[in-house]
Amino acid sequence: MFSTAALGVAVSLTVPLVTRAIIDGPVTRRELDLLVPLAFLALGLSIAEVLLVWVRRWAQSRTVSDLEATLRHDLYVRLQSLPMEFHTRWQSGQLLSRVTTDLSTIRRFMGFGLLFLVMNILQLVVVTFLLLRLYWPLGVVVLLAAVPIIVVSMRFEKKYLVISRQVQDQQGDLATLIEESALGFRVIKAFGRRQHVQQQFDDGAVTLYDSEVAKVRLASRFWSFLGVIPNLTLVIVLLLGALAVGREAITLGTLVAFITLMLSLIWPVTSLGAILAMAQESMTAADRISEILDTWSTIKSGPEELEHPRGHLRFENVSFRFSPDSPDILHDVNLDLAPGTTLALVGATGSGKTTLTALVPRLYDVTGGRITLDGHDIRDLTLPSLRSAVASAFDDPTLFSMSVRENLTLGRPDATEAEVQQALQVAQAEFANELPWGLDTRVGEQGMSLSGGQRQRLALARAVLAKPAVLVLDDTLSALDVHTEALVEEALRNVLSETTGIVVAHRASTVMLADKVALLQNGTVTHVGTHHELLADVPAYRLLLAAEDEEVHA
Known part of the structure; x- marks a missing residue:
């Protein structure tokens, strides 16, 4: 999965360099005999990228499904092995939300977020290196633009981790209310307490809604910030790059390759907010699941088998x-x-x-x-x-x-x-x-x-x-x-x-x-x-x- 993803990034970053060769060679110097081989090379790279994406997704879906199945099995086995004192302390809704919602959160991150978190970081590093090699003054501009993104990302992570745990705990509480009202519907109807139970549910749902809105508000501010910085940097690079071409400090093909490579950074940067949010939610889910997996039964099975019990x-x-x-x-x-x-x-x-x-x-x-x-x-x-x-x-x-x-x-x-x-x-x-x-x-x-x-x-x-x-x-x-x-x-x-x-x-x-x-x-x-x-x-x-x-x- 990671190998095909890394190869896919390498192939996609090679295409802008081929484009530079086409512009600075056959296009600028009229070397038309090189145009067809370079065009076929670009086409071959594009086809290779598509095939690598297909292989990566196939491996990714199989791996993540196996991981989720294994986690669900281990979690269920642990729940069955824990003693009565554990189950009397825990609400059934909290356990249910861990086995369902939290596992799904981890699966989504492992199937999408983790891969792209690693690959996007790799792409950022490689592209920044290539940009510095192509024309270091513009590369420095891109590096400077990364500083506020890193600072804001670190602050966002700390706040989002807290609110994610709060939301997931409230989801477990709400699941408990739903389960209890479903199992106790006869008592609720017999005592005419439908409105009371409904009000309890509404209060819990409103609390969860407020937390969800606060989480979305925090994420939207961060994502908006991530959308502004790359576009502002692109405008500055276009202006300075055009001046550099006018002074013949760089060729037109180099500027096109530089802009193309820089555009390839927009997705890794703008997706950083969503990926970091998924990472924080997954970390919280993993922490909640670990609360169960790290709990060991105090009732241990002994070594002796009882054969033909008499009942004394x-x-x-x-x-x-x-x-x-x-x-x-x-x-x-x-x-x-x-x-x-x-x-x-x-x-x-x-x-x-x-x-x-x-x-x-x-x-x-x-x-x-x-x-x-x-x-x-x-x-x-x-x-x-x-x-x-x-x-x-x-x-x-x-x-x-x-x-x-x-x-x-x-x-x-x-x-x-x-x-x-x-x-x-x-x-x-x-x-x-x-x-x-x-x-x-x-x-x-x-x-x-x-x-x-x-x-x-x-x-x-x-x-x-x-x-x-x-x-x-x-x-x-x-x-x-x-x-x-x-x-x-x-x-x-x-x-x-x-x-x-x-x-x-x-x-x-x-x-x-x-x-x-x-x-x-x-x-x-x-x-x-x-x-x-x-x-x-x-x-x-x-x-x-x-x-x-x-x-x-x-």
Whole structure:
């Protein structure tokens, strides 16, 4: 790409020198026998320049497309490898704008700006050298004209870099607003807050508009300046050059070659503004992308493979906090779950139940103590082997914009049709077979075409289908009616008898699924026993379940 571009510049700069030879030779001295060879030479150079431009563009498009594809792949892989704490801190719109808008900005600069930035600088240097060789007094005039351009360009770069980052950040904020309003449209309509959300969007759009206008205003002033200087210099050169020809200090052919070469500088100079603007935007985009690529996951895959997991799960003095300067969410948690044991985790809202269950598949890492699976510290296991042994279903289920079958087999792509149907039966999700295209029906983004209870049942079926050694159910039945919940619980008993289960429970009916119950209070497990034991001996447990049952019946 750069080789053909450099050859193209060399060929284009040779044409004015051939023109000088034609004017000073065949034209001035009537040496007509040289006219035809020189004319064919000029024609050959022009054809060669066209061919070089074609080769350069072909190589350029292939190279830049490969670069963009590689960057997009690396960025997506990094986003998938980063832990939950990263994604809870970042707005989805900011991530989306980096994967789309920022990558496109870099592609445009690499495909156009970078090449011409290098080639234009090369052309400026070579042409200035040729101008000084042709007639140094006029060459000095051109050199002096470059001084204000360099000074203003440096000032422009500093200002444009700041405003480019501001615009790109505001684009990410606006993308977040659009995404949230699209996903939350039911809530917006239900509360009649369309005008409020629209005003938020308008405010963000106006802020972005003002920044964009300020950026354009800054660029237009710079580009106008770049347009004036070359044209003013050309007028001075024409005047001084004509006087030099009149004094016979230079030949007419030399003046024509000088003017032609100088005209070849107008494009590199006037395009400098656009190229520098693209460079600053690309630098800002690269900086924003580097914020992700330079972030490394704190959750590292261990070296050990877990073969034939049995599901013996132990919590040994486990503690957890979200950051070094925040208080402990969990502390001194000790539990021992033998294979096939089902534990119901009960506690008030905010007691740390969801956080505790998230530690098992290492969505977060413990900050104290350890969790073992079949005697292995889970931090020593490879992430794929751990997460194939542990399956989770959450109270807020996530379904992807794909078919029901693809959502179900996400954790186990090789599942047979019989196993899929069995998982649907356990989760009381046979309704999926009655959808317009059966299990091949696409459920739409976030599964919004389904009810909350239907989404929960499909998420539960997905977890059951994975046939894990450890099954974590984080309040998975909260959106089900009492009748459906009873059917699901009855079917789950058979599943949980063959696996180690942790069930976050709020209702007494859900607690009855478990072999034993752990009461979580103030970030630690205070009591462990059967449901009847805790009901008889622990007043706090009785009060908690009584309050939950009152809410359900209310």
